[in-house]
Amino acid sequence: MNPVPLYVAIPLGAAFLIPLLGMWWKKSGETLAVLSTLVLAVMAILAIGTPAMVHHMGGWTAPLGIALVSDGLTVLLLIAVNVIAFLCIIFSLKYMKVYTGLTKYYSLFMLMVAGMNGVVVSGDLFNLFVFLEVASIASYALVAFGVEADELEAGFKYMILGSVASVMILFAVGTVYAVTGTLNMADASREIATRFGGAEMNPALLLAAAFFLMGFGLKAALVPFHAWLPDAHPSAPAPISAMLSGVVIKSLGVYAMCRVMFHVFGFGTASPSSAIIANAMIGFSVLSIVVGGLLAIGQWDFKRLLAYSSIGQIGYVTLGIGVGARVLATGGTRSLAALAILGGLFHLINHAAFKSLLFLSSGAIQQATGTRDMKMLSGLRKRMPITAATTNLAALSISGVPPFSGFWSKLIIIVATIRAGLMGVAVVAIAMAFVTLAYYVKVQREILFGPVRGPAESAKEVSPLMYVPMIILAIVCVGFGLLYPVLGSRILEPARDALLNGAEYVKLVLG
Amino acid sequence: MRATVGLILLAVIGVGVGISLLAIPFGAPKTEIGDYYIENAREDTGATNVVTSVVVGYRAFDTLGEVTVLFVAALGLGAVLATAGGKRGRSGVEPASLILSAGNIFLFPLILLFGAYIFTHGHLTPGGGFQGGAVIASAFLLVYLSSPGKRINESGATLTESVSGLVFVAIGLLGLTYGTHYFLANFLPKGTLNTLFSAGIIPVIYCAIGLKVGSELAGVVDNLMEETE
Numbered sequence: 241m242n243p244v245p246l247y248v249a250i251p252l253g254a255a256f257l258i259p260l261l262g263m264w265w266k267k268s269g270e271t272l273a274v275l276s277t278l279v280l281a282v283m284a285i286l287a288i289g290t291p292a293m294v295h296h297m298g299g300w301t302a303p304l305g306i307a308l309v310s311d312g313l314t315v316l317l318l319i320a321v322n323v324i325a326f327l328c329i330i331f332s333l334k335y336m337k338v339y340t341g342l343t344k345y346y347s348l349f350m351l352m353v354a355g356m357n358g359v360v361v362s363g364d365l366f367n368l369f370v371f372l373e374v375a376s377i378a379s380y381a382l383v384a385f386g387v388e389a390d391e392l393e394a395g396f397k398y399m400i401l402g403s404v405a406s407v408m409i410l411f412a413v414g415t416v417y418a419v420t421g422t423l424n425m426a427d428a429s430r431e432i433a434t435r436f437g438g439a440e441m442n443p444a445l446l447l448a449a450a451f452f453l454m455g456f457g458l459k460a461a462l463v464p465f466h467a468w469l470p471d472a473h474p475s476a477p478a479p480i481s482a483m484l485s486g487v488v489i490k491s492l493g494v495y496a497m498c499r500v501m502f503h504v505f506g507f508g509t510a511s512p513s514s515a516i517i518a519n520a521m522i523g524f525s526v527l528s529i530v531v532g533g534l535l536a537i538g539q540w541d542f543k544r545l546l547a548y549s550s551i552g553q554i555g556y557v558t559l560g561i562g563v564g565a566r567v568l569a570t571g572g573t574r575s576l577a578a579l580a581i582l583g584g585l586f587h588l589i590n591h592a593a594f595k596s597l598l599f600l601s602s603g604a605i606q607q608a609t610g611t612r613d614m615k616m617l618s619g620l621r622k623r624m625p626i627t628a629a630t631t632n633l634a635a636l637s638i639s640g641v642p643p644f645s646g647f648w649s650k651l652i653i654i655v656a657t658i659r660a661g662l663m664g665v666a667v668v669a670i671a672m673a674f675v676t677l678a679y680y681v682k683v684q685r686e687i688l689f690g691p692v693r694g695p696a697e698s699a700k701e702v703s704p705l706m707y708v709p710m711i712i713l714a715i716v717c718v719g720f721g722l723l724y725p726v727l728g729s730r731i732l733e734p735a736r737d738a739l740l741n742g743a744e745y746v747k748l749v750l751g
Numbered sequence: 752m753r754a755t756v757g758l759i760l761l762a763v764i765g766v767g768v769g770i771s772l773l774a775i776p777f778g779a780p781k782t783e784i785g786d787y788y789i790e791n792a793r794e795d796t797g798a799t800n801v802v803t804s805v806v807v808g809y810r811a812f813d814t815l816g817e818v819t820v821l822f823v824a825a826l827g828l829g830a831v832l833a834t835a836g837g838k839r840g841r842s843g844v845e846p847a848s849l850i851l852s853a854g855n856i857f858l859f860p861l862i863l864l865f866g867a868y869i870f871t872h873g874h875l876t877p878g879g880g881f882q883g884g885a886v887i888a889s890a891f892l893l894v895y896l897s898s899p900g901k902r903i904n905e906s907g908a909t910l911t912e913s914v915s916g917l918v919f920v921a922i923g924l925l926g927l928t929y930g931t932h933y934f935l936a937n938f939l940p941k942g943t944l945n946t947l948f949s950a951g952i953i954p955v956i957y958c959a960i961g962l963k964v965g966s967e968l969a970g971v972v973d974n975l976m977e978e979t980e
Contacts (some may be wrong), residue, residue: 245927245934252819253920259826260913263906297812298926299933303784306812308934344830351823358816370816374823381827392831418775421782447771 243283244295244308244361247318248371250276251354255347262343269346270333276350277326280357284318288730292738294363294749302363302749303427309363309749312734316585317360317495319731320592321487325353327709328479328486331600334705335478335607345385352378352483356491363749365413365423365504372409372492376402376459379488383476394468394475401458401468408455415448416504426749429504429742441513445505449517452500453524460493462558463527466551470535473550474543474612478603481543485550486596490588494557497521498739507565508742514569521562526668528555533675542602542612542687545679546595552672553591553638559669560584560653561739563660574740576659582728582736583652589732590645590720594634597713601631604702604710605687609695614683619692623699626707628688630714635684637717639677645720797941797950798874806879807953811935815919817881818960822916825967825974832974847897855897862890870961874950880957884964891969895976903973908966915963922952922959 254276261268292311296302310318329349336345355375362368380402384395417423419442420431432445441449458465469489473481501507501521507514532552539545564580567573604627605620606612621628637644640651650673657666701707720727738745788809792801796808806814870883894901926936935952942949 242927242932245923249920249924249927249934252815253917253924255819256822256913256916256920259909260917263909296933298808298935298937299931300809304787305809341830344826347826348823348830351819351826354819355823364813367810367813367816370813370820374816374819377820377823377827381823381830384831387831395831415772415775422784442774443771444774447768 242293242295243287244293244310245297246283247280247322247357247361248354250280251350251357255350255354258343258347258350269343273329273346273350274326274333277322277329277353280322280353281326284315284322287315287318289734290315292744292748302751303422303424306367307363307424307426307749308361309745310361311745311748312731312736312738313495313499313585314360314738316589316731316735317487317491318357320589321353321356321360321491324483324486324592324596324713325349327712328482328596328600331482331603331706331709332477332479334703335603339385339477341385345382348378348382348385349480349483351375352382352488356487359496360491363425365416365425365428365500367423368496368499369406369410369413372459372496373406375488375492376406379480379484382480383472383484385477385480386475390471391475394471398468398472401465405455405458405465408451408458412448412451412455415444415451419444419448424749425499425504426746429506430746430750432504433506433509441505441511446513446516449501449505449513450520452497453517453520456493456497456500457524458493460489460497460554460558461528461551462493462524462554463531463551464524466528466532469551470544470547473547473599474541478543478599478606481546481603482596482599485547485599486592489550489554490557490592494554494561494588497558498561501565502739503742503745506742508568508740510569510571512569515566518562518565518569521558522566522662522665525555525559525562526665528552529559529669529672533672533679537675537679537682539679540614542605542614542617542683543599545614545683546598546602549638549676549679550591550595552676553587553595556650556653556669557584557588557591559665560587560649560656563653563657563662563665566662567660568740572660576656578736578740579652580656580660581739582732583649583656585735585739586728586732587646587649587653590637590649590717593713593716593720594637594646597630597634597710597717598638600706600710600713601627601634604706605631605699607706608699608702611695614686616694617687617696618690618694619688619696620699621688622692623696624701626701627710630707630710631688632684633714633717635680637721639680640673641677643721645717645724648721648724793944796937796953797944798953799945800874800876800879802877803874803879803953803957804950807873807956808937811956812923814956814960815923815935818916818919818963821964821967822912825912825971828971828974846899852897855893858893859890862893863887866890866961866965870957871947871954873957873961874953875945875947880960881964883957883961885968887961887965888968888972891965892972895972903969905970905973908970908973911966912963912970915959915966918959919956919963922956926952 295308297306358371380399420428461469536548561584564577567577637646640647792804796804798804866883866886869878873879923935930938937951939951
């Protein structure tokens with residue numbers, strides 16, 4: 241039996257079952273969410289190294305029905321989404337106790353996971369859009385879950401901008417369908433390659449590519465489409481912030497963008513129109529790195545600082561992929577493109593680990609001290625040793641201190657950028673890596689070190705249900721840095737090869 | 752000044768989009784896949800309504816996603832509104848006129864019957880689960896308009912929407928375990944064309960969708976009614 245549909249069916253079934261059982265059994269949300277995310281996380285980890293597979297829903301072969309595809313790139317995202325979802329659910333068990341309506345919370349959480357898994361496994365453009373909507377609408381509601389005025393405002397803003405992005409994506413899907421007559425990604429890419437030759441791309445297709453870039457760019461919070469993120473990510477409850485910054489912007493934004501650009505519009509071949517799109521992607525990435533980094537320095541709200549930092553870091557991810565695409569589009573060497581894309585994907589999974597850890601830590605600190613204002617916090621290292629240690633590790637990792645994971649991924653991206661001849665971009669990327677270090681040093685100095693005073697005096701270490709997920713993520717941050725040889729060949733290289741070999745994807749789906 | 756700049760930008764974008772879209776052949780022959788559906792849908796799925804055979808047959812997984820979109824929207828609305836501290840009950844609402852309240856007594860069961868007819872016959876005639884569900888929700892809207900004090904039974908609505916959602920997922924999983932081993936495969940006999948009990952899982956799924964959409968939309972109406980203060 242092919243397990244791919246289960247990544248959607250399990251969380252969906254749990255989401256429907258939670259409100260039903262919740263009528264008689266108060267703990268239905270917690271129990272079912274822990275069980276289903278645990279099963280999903282184990283399934284995703286066991287999928288490492290399995291050959292690429294395709295599942296034709298209902299038995300209707302590819303262009304007729306909907307195909308679900310699991311290749312190296314899918315597995316990479318599935319691991320990130322489901323493992324982090326499991327850890328965030330464990331963290332929620334204690335953290336969310338102060339909120340009401342918990343069956344709704346766990347049901348919405350499972351729907352968000354179902355939507356992300358659906359986006360990641362789908363091989364059909366319209367199906368991808370449907371699951372993108374499931375995940376997006378669930379996240380709008382979860383951002384506003386606290387129902388305070390600013391949370392509702394952030395949720396509303398996120399919903400309006402997210403809906404604009406969804407309309408753009410739907411419009412682009414419609415345009416691709418009008419031109420190629422198919423919704424299946426592999427079939428559409430074959431049509432585009434054979435009928436339009438790739439090189440001289442049809443203007444309608446170029447428009448669709450631009451709309452995809454803007455729509456997915458907004459979901460990924462690339463500058464200039466980032467305005468919703470600094471409000472939405474801090475307003476959500478901490479485990480949801482961790483999911484949003486850790487995996488939602490990556491699966492709905494970066495992943496979907498890569499999949500569509502490489503496997504529908506054929507980024508893998510040299511053509512002037514691919515070069516335009518790749519250059520636009522690099523431009524957005526550089527803007528994100530600069531704007532996100534510079535705005536993060538001035539923040540005194542811990543979660544808001546982390547949110548701005550997410551914008552900057554997602555810029556590094558898309559920079560790696562954009563440079564890879566540019567090298568391919570301008571006829572550069574394949575090994576250089578492979579290096580750049582590998583760097584981007586490595587930073588994607590690293591950022592998923594350390595940013596969700598930082599947001600969970602911010603939640604732990606907020607619950608222990610009652611504030612996230614960095615001016616009021618000080619000396620938490622003495623009061624909350626475990627939280628302080630995990631925050632430290634994550635901060636070192638994200639600011640690119642060797643030998644932690646963030647150093648290696650940024651190094652690969654910068655080396656690839658230099659070898660691709662983009663010296664100016666590389667200089668900006670290096671400079672902003674130091675800015676990242678600067679604002680995380682500020683985090684350490686302000687809240688972890690220094691004398692114990694203010695709210696920190698009465699702070700106590702949080703419950704094990706909260707710090708165990710944080711410790712696991714901290715181990716991952718260190719492990720990704722040290723165990724790269726193991727990790728690279730088993731998870732990252734298959735993902736990179738899946739992205740590079742568009743022809744193989746077509747063959748896999750259409751047989 | 753800002754308005755002028757905005758209008759000029761809009762015009763430029765509009766012209767650009769228009770020129771790009773000219774590249775799409777207008778009124779060109781149908782797609783190959785569309786032709787295939789029209790030719791083979793009856794044999795493949797056993798449904799005489801080709802639209803239904805696409806929506807619940809070939810692309811049934813999309814429909815599962817769409818039902819979920821409605822579910823998550825209703826649930827999210829409930830989470831945001833129900834905990835917003837709004838006062839329950841609707842005091843100060845004018846009572847409905849005699850015509851409305853008397854008419855409701857006759858119309859309510861008829862509208863429910865009509866909705867049920869639409870979703871049970873989705874594989875034979877135009878319409879289906881979504882349309883039938885919307886008709887059913889309109890019956891509940893009529894109740895709210897005619898008797899302001901009445902509320903739907905919330906646990907009944909939760910029960911209906913959760914069970915019907917689970918039925919959809921369970922049918923998909925049964926397809927994965929039985930017969931051809933594909934998620935949402937049609938594992939029930941197709942029966943004779945043009946009869947009520949035909950097309951295998953399609954009418955079962957449409958019944959589930961009809962009940963789910965009906966209870967969800969009724970729940971949305973109920974949630975929004977709470978906040979009339």
